[in-house]
Amino acid sequence: ALADAPIYVLQATGAATLARLEGILAKPLLVVFGLEQAAQNPEQAASMFGDLGGFDLSKLPPGMDLFTVLGSLPEAQRMDLVASVDERFASLGGEKALRQGAARAVVAEHEALGADAQRLQNNYLFRVGGQMLLIALISAVATILVGLFSSRIAAGLARDLRRFLFEKVMRFSGAEFEHFSTASLITRATNDITQVQNVMGILVRMVFYAPIIGIGGILRAIDKSPSMWWTIALAVGILLAMIIIVFTIALPKFRIIQSLVDKLNLVARENLGGMMVVRSFDREQHEEARFDRANRELTDTNLFVNRLFVIMMPFMMLIMNGATMLILWVGANQVALAQMEVGDMMAFMQYAMQIVFAFLMLSMLFIMFPRADVSANRIADVLEMPISVLDPAQPKHLPEAFQPTIEFRDVSFRYPGADDDVLRNLTFKIEAGQTVGIMGTTGSGKSTVVNLIPRFFDATGGAILVSGVDIREAPLKELRDKIGYIPQRSNLFTGSIASNLRYADENADEETLNLALNIAQADDFVQERAEGLQADVSQGGVNYSGGQKQRLSIARALVKRAPLYIFDDSFSALDYRTDARLRQALLKQLRHSTVLIVSQRIATIKNADQILVLDEGRLIGEGTHEELMQTNEIYREIALSQLKQEALA
Known part of the structure; x- marks a missing residue:
């Protein structure tokens, strides 16, 4: 009869079609397989089908064709047998057990047709195993490439940040340098950028790695058991809550840590730079205690943060292990109720661990992120600092026939954050080729006057003209190219x-x-x-x-x-004899240049064409040495106090 039956060829082989056929054919396949086994092993068939409503398969003679016997039964009895089989299969474990039995029937059918089922299974294992190895190899190569790319990106970011930071600092005027200490700028350019670099390297890897693992794990876990999604959600929720709590506690501490690093650098720089002073005053123990306090504050804060993260890791492992136990408990109940296979439960557990592991990797990023966030903000403070001395939007170029004249017109100046002006309403003019000395009491603003000319600061009132051009309208490079500057230090x-x-x-x-x-x-x-x-x-x-x-x-x-020279107390470390020889040589070499000399020594400036005398930021005297000796009391007092030394020189 089967030889004459039509043959159906399956055209659609999609997953949905195969799943439908699985549900339709599972029970018939298993029944046919069981009945075929009954002829050779009636006892096994009896354990599979039971008594079939009084039809005892174990009493059938060996070799009897069971299908012939069943075909000879009345219709009503056959229907009773079908109902008995359905009831028996329902008691054996439901749909999952039915499909497992059908799979064994398919293997037996292949063997009955002469196929080597073991070879087919081995081929399948080798094929799938090869695919898994290939995927693992691709994953390893991708991991290496991501590591290389992340390292290049992080190192490139650090390089660019250092360059931008250095370029920004090089454009700082004196006002901006007053805002940041040298120790703080060094910390920002080194330690802070390193923190950002480390997090960027991890971030790039996690952006590619963690979402793929996490999202892929979620999709596969839901596919295996949609009813157990809440176990993963619970573990992830607890993990995120803990990360948020730790983040909230750690962020303020990291701000404190970076400030303490600045403080420690400052103390170290001061001690190294002033070592001779420390030793001369026998203050080694005091400075050691000062450094120890700064070091201890930094150490204690670091220990607090490290302990916080040390406690965090065992809690994360506890969450992972707790999630595993919860999945085993819920999965075991579903397996017992035949709602889930053991293999599916194990796969779900692996996917769940994969998801939690992805969040663990992200948590490591969150651990480092607070400190990097603080460091990034400190770097941004420098990069976003507005520059007070800039090139004009519409520059007015210095004349080609440059004349090194300098004119102060009612100039006043106040340092940023100060309450009082350092310079008040200064007005004077220096002609080209003149040598001008600037003398005054301590703190009278002598160095401030000459620092305004190259625009280290901008005057807060009035105007300064060089060669007839307001220096705020001239390009900075042009202006400073015309000046030879020798600072105090x-x-x-x-x-x-x-x-x-x-x-x-x-x-x-x-x-x-x-x-x-x-x-x-x-x-x-x-x-x-x-x-x-x-x-x-x-x-x-x-x-x-x-x-x-x-x-x-x-x-x-x-x-x-240069056509214009500024000597800001640049002869103070010279003996009088060397000072005199140097001034004589300068007089010959710089006879065509305008020279400004700030000095406390009368001998250094007494031969100048013009001497400006300052007191408390005001111009109180202007003239030659001889004129000021007659007209200016402060200048005369300073000169008389140095007369004996000059005579000896």
């Missing part, structure tokens, strides 16, 4: 004497360098060194005396050959 850079002198002009030849050293009275100690111009200069020029550093700073400015 001599700053030398790590390198050689030649590299420091060429800081003013990279193309200067050795003849120009030697001439500048000769005028600055520095050629003697330079020639004494075997390396000459290539002699090393340590950081800050610590391997040179104060007077030697001042003379090298003067020589560096002379290499520039």
Whole structure:
């Protein structure tokens, strides 16, 4: 009869079609398989079908064709047998058990048709295993690539942040430097950027990795058992709540930590820079205690945060293990009720652990994020700091026939945050080619006057004109290219004497360098060194005396050959004899330049064409040395107090 039956070819092989066929054919396949087994093993068939309403399969003679027997039964009896089979299968475990039995029937049918079922299963395992290995290999390669990309991105971000930060600081005026300490700027450029770099490296990896694992795990877990989604949601909810609590506690502490790092750097810099003062006053123990307090504050705060995160990790593991136990308990009940297979439960548990692990990885990011957030805000404070001294929107260029004249018109100045003006209504004019001395009492504003000319600060009132142009309207580069500036504190850079002198002009030849050293009275100690111009200069020029550093700073400015020179108390570390020789050499070399000299020494400025006398930010005297000796009481007092020393010099 089967030979004459029509053959149906399945055209649609989609997942939905196969699932429908599974449900339709599972029971018939299992029944046919059981009845076929009854001929060879009646006892096994009896355990599968029961007594079939009084029809005892175990009493059938071996080899009897059961299908022939069943076909000869009356219709009513066959229907009773069908009902008995349905009831028996329902008691054996429901749909899941039915499908498992049908799968065994399919294997037996393949073997009956002459197929090697074991080989088919092995081929399937090898094929699926190969796919899994391929996916694992792709995952490993992807992980390596993501690691490389994340490292490059994080390192590139840190590089760019350092560059932007340095460029911003280089544009700072004196007002901005008053806002940030040197120690704080160093911490922001190093420690803070490193914190941001570390988090960015982890963030890039997590962006690619954690969502794929988490979302993929959620989809697969729901597919395996939609009714158990709440176990994962509960674990993830508890985990997120704990992360939020830790984040709330840690964020303020990280702000404190970065401030304490600034403080520790400040104390260390002050001690290293002022070591001789500390030793001369025998204050080593005091400074050690001061450093220890700053160090202890930082250590205690770090310990608090570290303990918080140490406690966090066991809680996370507890959540993972608790989620595993909950899934096993709920899954075991569903397996017992035949609502879930053991394999599906184990797969669901693995997916759940995968989801929780994804959130654990994100939690590691959240652990580092508060500190990086604080660091990023500190970096942003510098990058977003408004610059008070900028190039004008519509610059007015200095004339090509530049005349180094300087004119102050009712100039006043107040430092940022100060209550009183440092300079009050200064008005004077310096002609081209003049040498002008600026003298005054301590704190009278002498250095402030000369710092306004290159626009280290901008005047808060009035106007300053150079060569007839308001300096606030001139491009900064043009203005500063015309000025040779020698500050109070001599700053030398790590390198050689030649590299420091060429800081003013990279193309200067050795003849120009030697001439500048000769005028600055520095050629003697330079020639004494075997390396000459290539002699090393340590950081800050610590391997040179104060007077030697001042003379090298003067020589560096002379290499520039500027039309306007500013000497801000730049002769204070020189003895009177060297001072006199240096001034004589400068007079010859700079006879066509305008020279401003700030000094407390009468001998340094008494031969100037004009001397300005300041007191409490006001101009109280203007004239030559002889004129001021007759007309200005403060100048005369200063001069008379130094007369004996000058005579000896």
